[in-house]
Amino acid sequence: xxxxxxxxxxxxxWFGTLSTDHSRALTSRISLVVASYLYTRMLNPExxxxxxxxxxxxxxxxxxxxxxxxxxxxxxxxxRGPGIVELSAEFDIAASTTQKALAHLRDTGEVRTELGLGxxxxxxx
Numbered sequence: 571x572x573x574x575x576x577x578x579x580x581x582x583x584w585f586g587t588l589s590t591d592h593s594r595a596l597t598s599r600i601s602l603v604v605a606s607y608l609y610t611r612m613l614n615p616e617x618x619x620x621x622x623x624x625x626x627x628x629x630x631x632x633x634x635x636x637x638x639x640x641x642x643x644x645x646x647x648x649x650r651g652p653g654i655v656e657l658s659a660e661f662d663i664a665a666s667t668t669q670k671a672l673a674h675l676r677d678t679g680e681v682r683t684e685l686g687l688g689x690x691x692x693x694x695x
């Protein structure tokens with residue numbers, strides 16, 4: 571490619587210096603990500619905007635909600651509880667946070683986990 575045929579160079583700040591061809595590709599990718607995010611929010615409006623750090627749900631709060639459900643009879647002893655995916659979606663939290671909440675409940679004897687089957691409410695003591 572001759573020097574005269576090269577694409578002009580554009581400085582994109584923290585993206586670095588890119589040719590206009592690369593700039594168009596980057597803009598296109600960013601547009602796809604934003605469009606995907608907005609489409610997801612449009613399909614699921616009850617999710618709402620992302621939470622601020624002071625509004626994040628902790629594993630302790632998830633464990634408390636599950637304990638309340640066990641206490642009020644929503645989840646009966648011996649019954650299968652909701653899985654990690656369902657709880658993560660319900661509380662809009664990461665799966666790792668849900669796993670930590672279930673691990674805490676397992677350690678306290680509120681639930682038991684059977685490999686490949688799921689998490690069950692522990693039998694009453």
